[in-house]
Amino acid sequence: MISQASIVQFGTSRFLLGHVAAFAGAALAEGNSREAVLVVQTSARPEGKAKAAALAQQDSYPLHIKGLRNGTPIEEHLSISSIAGCLVAQEEWEALERHFIQTARWVVSNTGDSGYEVAGDTSLAAVPASFPGKLTKLLYARFNAGQPGLTLLPCELIGSNGQVLQNIVSELARKDYDSVRFDTWLNDECCWVNTLVDRIVSAPLEPVGAVAEPYALWVVQQTPRLSMPFEHPAIEVVSSLQPYELRKLHILNLAHTYLVDQWLQLELTGSVTYVREAMREPLLRNALSEVMEQEVLPVLALELPDMDLNAYWQSTLDRFDNPFLDHRLKDIAQYHNDKLSRRIQPMVDMAKNHAVPTPRLSDALKRKNIPNINDKTTLL
Structure with missing residues (x-):
């Protein structure tokens, strides 16, 4: 159920389906975690909305692992059951904001090469256009509700991605809200984590799913207040990336x-x-x-x-x-x-x-x- 999804994932990309969401599914299946994922479709693209609808309607999605491991061919067909639901930001903002305030503990994102671009966006819009704008607006709503900060684990292929995202959100927040208390909350109560991802997720499956190679790695930089939502053999928490x-x-x-x-x-x-x-x-x-x-x-x-x-x-x-x-x-x-x-x-x-x-x-x-x-x- 959506109400139990403590991980909010921005993006319906096949990469996240074959990486973070798959790791979450493995941890749930093995009884090592109770943390499910709420997926957020951030754009209005028809293909993205179609995938979001499929994620919202299905209890699981297929992940096919194909490749070599130690020279041996591997072909596995997995069923991933970590997705508790999916919301389209442009159409279901109130539900998303309510979930962000009441249930979220972790934020994961993979928004593509241009995902951190803000241009002239503002978090004061009813539904901000950019990912940083949406995130800033949601974090402000959570701050206003008196809730504790979140842990943010961005997966974009950007050096020091957690720090970069923090700087962008903080700049937007100062421009839009001019609140010293909110600025302090963002920097002192939220945990912005640098991560490095490495897996080729080579193809989508229709209507939703992915094909990935056996190799997978998620390196997470140890950060004060860091608490991971689950453990997985592909995750390494290290002092330096x-x-x-x-x-x-x-x-x-x-x-x-x-x-x-x-x-x-x-x-x-x-x-x-x-x-x-x-x-x-x-x-x-x-x-x-x-x-x-x-x-x-x-x-x-x-x-x-x-x-x-x-x-x-x-x-x-x-x-x-x-x-x-x-x-x-x-x-x-x-x-x-x-x-x-x-x-x-x-x-x-x-x-x-x-x-x-x-x-x-x-x-x-x-x-x-x-x-x-x-x-x-x-x-x-």
Whole structure:
């Protein structure tokens, strides 16, 4: 029932269905949690409203896990029962506000690349247009009702996402309400948590559901007053996200970018389409293995001595080899020049500090050879 859903999830994305909501479902099924999820559809898009209607009407939704785990094919069909209901913000604001005041304890969000944009929005609108506007209005209603603060666990792929969201909401609150007490409540009673998410949720299922890879990770930065709604093997609560961010950036993301560099350099764009196909091409696989094992991992072992880098690299290979995932190299190639600068240049700089030669990575940096493209489809 909606009245029992202490986790308010902003967004009906397939990612959240295959990640946080799935973790909540596993914890409920195993008897390790009693915390269900209320999903909020934040936009008026017809497809989003259709998914919201399906979530509101069904007791569960399907999650198909497809991929490799330790080289072994995995295909599991799960039924996730963590969703207690779904509200469309534009149509059911009063119910949403009432739930936010009376029942909510945690807020989870995944609102896309532009989800934190406010533009000219105000939380004083009957239904604010932006996610930060909606959140600010709801938090003010909760504050006015004399309720304690909430724990906010944003999952957007933005560095220091909890801190960034806190700053945006605080700025909106000062502009719209000019209340010292509300500002103090936001900063002292609410818990704004930085998190890092990592899972490819590759496809939707109709009318609602998702297909995801076996690998999943949710790294949560330890924060004063933090209390998680549930435990799950994919959740790690850590003192700092930085080692995990560097590991993901310079193993998973760097490997994608270097694979594209070689795909372009070897002129295989006409014969190889997907990452899984690239990994079956000896020239590409060998080039990637050599650069990781001879240049990247030795440097990261010096920079991140306490991280299990080899295990992470092996899990990355499983993800790249995933026979069920259609991850297009041309999608990864978008913004290629920028990705070379963000993912490979810092590795070369770190290597110089440790006197580790990086001839392959350095050669890739010399080949900023395609124009930047507006990137709307990259999975990672």
